[in-house]
Amino acid sequence: MRFIDLFAGLGGFHKALHELGHECVFASELDLNLRGIYQENWNVEVHGDIKKIVEEEIEIIPPHDILCAGFPCQPFSKAGKQLGRTDDRGNLFNEIDKILEFRKPNYLILENVPFIAKHDNEETWAYMKNRLQELGYEVSHEIYSPQDFGIPQHRQRIFMVGSLIGLEHFSFETIDLQKVDSINVNNFIDTNPIEAKKLPDVNIECLDIWQEFLSSIPKELKVPGFPIWSMEFGANYPFEDVYPHKMTKKELAKYKGNFGVSLNNMPVKEQMQNLPSYARVTKKFPEWKKKYIRKNREFYSENRDYIEKVVKKISELPSQSWQKLEWNVGDSERNIYNYFLQFRASGIRIKHTNFFPSLVCTNTQKPIIGWEKRYISKTEALRLQSLENISLPENDNAAFRALGNAVNSLIVRLIATELLIELEDGEQFNDNTEIQTPENFQTTKQIRV
Numbered sequence: 001m002r003f004i005d006l007f008a009g010l011g012g013f014h015k016a017l018h019e020l021g022h023e024c025v026f027a028s029e030l031d032l033n034l035r036g037i038y039q040e041n042w043n044v045e046v047h048g049d050i051k052k053i054v055e056e057e058i059e060i061i062p063p064h065d066i067l068c069a070g071f072p073c074q075p076f077s078k079a080g081k082q083l084g085r086t087d088d089r090g091n092l093f094n095e096i097d098k099i100l101e102f103r104k105p106n107y108l109i110l111e112n113v114p115f116i117a118k119h120d121n122e123e124t125w126a127y128m129k130n131r132l133q134e135l136g137y138e139v140s141h142e143i144y145s146p147q148d149f150g151i152p153q154h155r156q157r158i159f160m161v162g163s164l165i166g167l168e169h170f171s172f173e174t175i176d177l178q179k180v181d182s183i184n185v186n187n188f189i190d191t192n193p194i195e196a197k198k199l200p201d202v203n204i205e206c207l208d209i210w211q212e213f214l215s216s217i218p219k220e221l222k223v224p225g226f227p228i229w230s231m232e233f234g235a236n237y238p239f240e241d242v243y244p245h246k247m248t249k250k251e252l253a254k255y256k257g258n259f260g261v262s263l264n265n266m267p268v269k270e271q272m273q274n275l276p277s278y279a280r281v282t283k284k285f286p287e288w289k290k291k292y293i294r295k296n297r298e299f300y301s302e303n304r305d306y307i308e309k310v311v312k313k314i315s316e317l318p319s320q321s322w323q324k325l326e327w328n329v330g331d332s333e334r335n336i337y338n339y340f341l342q343f344r345a346s347g348i349r350i351k352h353t354n355f356f357p358s359l360v361c362t363n364t365q366k367p368i369i370g371w372e373k374r375y376i377s378k379t380e381a382l383r384l385q386s387l388e389n390i391s392l393p394e395n396d397n398a399a400f401r402a403l404g405n406a407v408n409s410l411i412v413r414l415i416a417t418e419l420l421i422e423l424e425d426g427e428q429f430n431d432n433t434e435i436q437t438p439e440n441f442q443t444t445k446q447i448r449v
Contacts, residue, residue: 001422003066004105006050006096009034010387012407013068013109014042016416025062028053033393034402041390054095058102066420067103069096070111070407093128100135107420108132108162111407114143117158128160137162142172146384146408149178152185152355153384159411161419170419178414185353188383189369196377197396199368203343206322207336210348213310213325214334217303223334224299227347228325230314231276232296233307234260239293244275245282259315277320321345328352341368356384360404378403386410 004026005013014024028047029035035046047053053060071092100108117125132139141160146153161170190196199207217223237244237255244252249271253264257274272280278289285293300307317323324347329339332352342349342357344365351357356367359381366375378399382388386409392399 001065001107001420002063003068004028004061004064004099006067006069006099007071007092008038008046009070010385010390010392010402010406011038011042012385012387012409013070013412014038014044015387015390015409016412017066017068018042019413020416020420022066022416022420025064026060031402033398037391037393037402050095051092054098058098061099061103063103064105065107066416067096067100067105067108068110068412069108070405071096097131097135100132100137104136104164106164108137108160109412109415109419110160110162111157111412112160114156114158117141132162136164138164138167140167140170140172142175144175144411146386146411147183147355148180149410149414150180150183151384151386151408151410152183152188153358153408154355155358155384155408157408157411159415161415163419165421169421172415174418175414183355185355188380190377190380192372192374193377193379195379196372196374199373199375202318204373206317207341207348209310209313209317210325211336213307213314214327214336216306216310217334218306221303222331223327224295225327225330226292226295228299228327229276229292229296229347230311230323230325231258231320232293233300233304233311235276235297236260237263237275237279239279239285239290243281243285244272244279259311321347324348326350337370337373339370341370342366343368359384359400359406366400386413 001022002025003013003017003022005011005024006028008014008027008029009031011027014027018024024042024044026047027038027042027044028050029038030049032048035048038044038046047060096108096110119125129139139160139162141158143156143158145156147155161167163170214223235256235258237252237257238247249266249268252268252271253266255263257263257271258276261274263271263274266274279285300311314323321344326344326347326349328349328351332338336350338353340351340353340356342351342365349357356376357365359367368375376384378392378396381400381403382390382392385403385406387403387406393402
């Protein structure tokens with residue numbers, strides 16, 4: 001069958017459908033650099049801005065059987081501003097809508113972040129589903145992560161499928177049967193690959209300080225499982241009902257900010273700079289934030305004698321994100337370098353080695369293999385997205401940004417294998433203007449490899 005690949009990126013959809021024997025007849029990608037990479041990998045001409053194409057020359061999009069689109073997720077991501085369809089990129093579903101109406105492909109496969117189904121009190125998701133149904137598509141959806149199928153990456157995405165011939169032949173339950181219970185992470189990690197970027201000395205120095213912190217906690221005491229916000233160690237600024245933004249300079253002067261620094265004899269701007277960034281907000285603190293502040297102050301009060309010396313070193317780290325630690329390995333061995341690590345805005349995250357954290361489009365959050373003190377390599381990242389043996393942008397930042405935005409090819413292949421069916425004589429649904437419906441659809445077979 002013929003497919004089009006919208007917001008094509010590195011070609012996760014293309015790889016999956018190509019392996020199943022389907023032909024790409026149109027691709028579009030806004031990023032000029034990625035257009036060249038896609039063409040190099042797949043030998044297909046790649047068009048630019050799909051909004052402009054749909055508006056000015058939609059007829060250049062040829063007839064096709066399958067529409068694939070991993071349209072931009074940032075407008076719907078919990079990590080972003082969640083502007084949804086009010087964001088220019090969120091409106092790109094409208095371009096998909098127009099292409100479906102114009103060419104009427106028999107199938108569609110869409111991918112996005114799971115939060116899109118919850119965005120705007122589920123109104124965004126309801127709008128999309130209703131619109132697809134108005135166009136004649138029966139739709140279904142499911143949330144999957146690569147770790148479900150033996151790939152050690154936690155990366156939940158929602159996949160929506162649609163069909164003009166109905167979905168009696170398709171069920172996500174069949175795909176669920178292919179889930180696995182165990183993963184061998186060693187199959188995805190190389191030993192000290194030459195291409196991997198080493199962790200900078202300043203990052204290692206930061207981790208060494210946090211290792212000293214962990215070692216200073218007596219073994220009979222648990223390492224906190226809640227986020228450790230060290231700025232709260234010694235702080236006593238109000239946060240329950242009254243909070244800093246609502247207070248005058250004189251009122252704040254009575255309290256202590258980051259690491260117990262007195263807020264007295266400071267101009268207001270300096271007072272705010274000596275508070276945690278999350279305490280400079282103009283609204284009342286949410287309950288979850290209050291809970292973590294309480295827990296951190298209690299922990300410091302109870303363990304000050306053990307950790308006071310290293311807390312001074314933590315206070316001298318160059319950013320507040322480095323002054324926070326997320327110890328997500330429970331009672332396991334207290335050696336930071338035994339785990340997967342990640343420098344995040346929310347803090348330094350320590351995770352078990354059963355699967356990697358999600359690849360994201362921010363280069364500074366690349367997963368780190370602790371015992372080798374290095375970032376994950378491009379080759380390893382390609383494996384995590386089931387995109388082995390394709391070319392990437394030479395620039396490291398551009399490569400990982402593309403990988404963070406990529407669609408996992410294995411999951412697409414599993415879905416497409418169950419979804420896509422054609423007439424036994426090989427005639428493809430969309431060769432004529434007539435739309436196939438359950439009423440005129442007769443003998444079918446499922447495509448297998």
